[in-house]
Amino acid sequence: MYDMGNYENTAINFIRDYTEFSMHLPDGPISKKAPQYKLEKILQQGIPAKGRPLDDVVEELCRDIMPYGNHNNHPRFFGFIPSTASPISWLGDIITTAYNRHAGSADNQPAIWCVEQELIRWLNNRVGFPEKAGGIFVSGGSMANLTAMTIARDNLLEESDWSRGTAYLSDQTHSSVEKGLKVIGIGSSRIRKIPTDDLFRMDTQALRRAVKEDVENGFMPFLTIATAGTTNTGSVDPLSKIRDICNEYGMWMHVDGAFGASVVLSENYSDMLAGIETADSLSWDAHKWLFQTVGCSMVLVRDQKYMLNSFSVHPEYLKDLEKDGSSINPWDLGIELTRPARCIKLWLTLQVMGCHAISENIEHGIRLAECAEKKLRENSTIEIVSPAQFGIVNFRYAPVGMSERQRNMLNSKISEKILKDGYAGVFTTELNGKKVLRMCIIHPETTLDELKETIELIDRCFTESLEEVGGLWRKIS
Numbered sequence: 001m002y003d004m005g006n007y008e009n010t011a012i013n014f015i016r017d018y019t020e021f022s023m024h025l026p027d028g029p030i031s032k033k034a035p036q037y038k039l040e041k042i043l044q045q046g047i048p049a050k051g052r053p054l055d056d057v058v059e060e061l062c063r064d065i066m067p068y069g070n071h072n073n074h075p076r077f078f079g080f081i082p083s084t085a086s087p088i089s090w091l092g093d094i095i096t097t098a099y100n101r102h103a104g105s106a107d108n109q110p111a112i113w114c115v116e117q118e119l120i121r122w123l124n125n126r127v128g129f130p131e132k133a134g135g136i137f138v139s140g141g142s143m144a145n146l147t148a149m150t151i152a153r154d155n156l157l158e159e160s161d162w163s164r165g166t167a168y169l170s171d172q173t174h175s176s177v178e179k180g181l182k183v184i185g186i187g188s189s190r191i192r193k194i195p196t197d198d199l200f201r202m203d204t205q206a207l208r209r210a211v212k213e214d215v216e217n218g219f220m221p222f223l224t225i226a227t228a229g230t231t232n233t234g235s236v237d238p239l240s241k242i243r244d245i246c247n248e249y250g251m252w253m254h255v256d257g258a259f260g261a262s263v264v265l266s267e268n269y270s271d272m273l274a275g276i277e278t279a280d281s282l283s284w285d286a287h288k289w290l291f292q293t294v295g296c297s298m299v300l301v302r303d304q305k306y307m308l309n310s311f312s313v314h315p316e317y318l319k320d321l322e323k324d325g326s327s328i329n330p331w332d333l334g335i336e337l338t339r340p341a342r343c344i345k346l347w348l349t350l351q352v353m354g355c356h357a358i359s360e361n362i363e364h365g366i367r368l369a370e371c372a373e374k375k376l377r378e379n380s381t382i383e384i385v386s387p388a389q390f391g392i393v394n395f396r397y398a399p400v401g402m403s404e405r406q407r408n409m410l411n412s413k414i415s416e417k418i419l420k421d422g423y424a425g426v427f428t429t430e431l432n433g434k435k436v437l438r439m440c441i442i443h444p445e446t447t448l449d450e451l452k453e454t455i456e457l458i459d460r461c462f463t464e465s466l467e468e469v470g471g472l473w474r475k476i477s
């Protein structure tokens with residue numbers, strides 16, 4: 001039935017060609033623009049009645065589809081949370097998909113389940129969670145947050161009280177949290193956005209006030225979402241103080257560490273996450289700062305029994321796979337049934353690299369961002385809007401005499417020009433109403449020289465943009 005010709009050779013050739021492509025990635029630009037006619041051709045291609053030769057289709061994929069777009073894994077791609085995926089991880093991905101195991105059941109895949117459990121045990125231990133803690137691999141931070149918040153709701157609120165439950169997050173919390181809250185029935189009228197301080201960390205006095213007020217008004221505060229490594233600025237909310245408030249009001253404390261939790265594996269900086277061990281649950285993306293390809297993330301929970309309370313199921317068609325009646329299956333701990341063995345690539349990476357190299361690679365990003373901040377501070381036209389935290393620095397050009405509106409236009413233009421140049425990827429975000437340039441410098445292969453060249457490029461783009469924004473401004477004002 002599957003007459004695909006000599007697919008082994010095709011696969012081997014692909015691996016060889018891709019390795020070559022990825023080795024030379026840093027020599028080229030950070031993105032490749034897809035010509036419009038190629039996009040249109042794909043949209044009109046359809047599916048042939050009679051199949052085409054495998055080699056031809058693979059060649060077409062690798063020529064006309066896959067190479068286009070942003071190279072998020074490029075060492076000079078500093079936008080969003082860039083990918084840091086190592087070649088070991090993609091090899092793990094190939095192995096995982098080659099075997100194509102259904103990793104939803106312990107009985108079905110006992111050895112893979114051991115790998116997952118052992119990794120979860122090790123990660124929980126590094127976080128400082130107790131022995132009874134549990135966890136599961138999921139596809140990403142959004143799913144990890146959704147899973148944890150479902151557990152919080154189910155374990156703290158009676159179903160009849162769901163409509164009174166309120167949840168607390170900060171004005172810097174990732175949008176996936178609000179999305180997840182809506183999915184579990186906590187709409188925007190019961191989501192409280194707490195303001196942040198000058199380092200973009202949750203203001204705990206404002207949190208306490210909001211919780212108290214809600215209690216007085218008959219609501220049932222049940223969940224606070226703290227962040228360890230915010231998306232905009234890499235800030236860590238005051239975890240211990242938030243824990244105290246949660247204890248006082250009997251609330252669940254979820255920590256969104258999708259980006260920053262990896263810092264617990266750093267030998268020199270893990271104390272920046274003090275208090276994370278007091279969380280009830282934690283999201284941790286391995287595809288952000290743990291060198292994995294997408295999608296690989298973990299949700300860890302202080303006590304596994306809370307996961308079972310939410311997700312344990314025993315339908316008749318799965319009974320053959322739970323013969324001893326007491327075994328726990330992955331499907332009892334999370335939302336998915338059929339799922340890939342996402343743990344395998346992380347296992348392979350950690351076994352091959354070892355803890356010390358993992359720590360060094362994480363710390364490289366923290367230090368490079370500190371170097372970037374230092375260099376940027378030498379320029380008196382630059383304002384550091386948020387200092388280097390967890391590999392992220394935010395800044396803007398703020399020439400004297402320019403209005404705030406002009407400055408916003410100027411910094412947007414600078415980013416556009418950098419992206420057009422293609423040497424580096426520096427995008428914008430907004431902080432306190434200011435358009436700022438944001439660099440997330442966590443790729444372990446980014447060099448100090450590349451960082452310096454990027455800062456010089458940014459400055460050249462500033463000079464060019466200044467005249468354009470000045471001219472445009474004169475025209476419209």
Ligand SMILES: Cc1ncc(COP(=O)(O)O)c(C=O)c1O
Binds near residue numbers: 230257
């Ligand atoms: C702090 C934080 N939480 C959650 C997410 C969502 O993660 P994912 O994109 O893997 O769903 C992100 C993504 O950048 C993030 O930075």
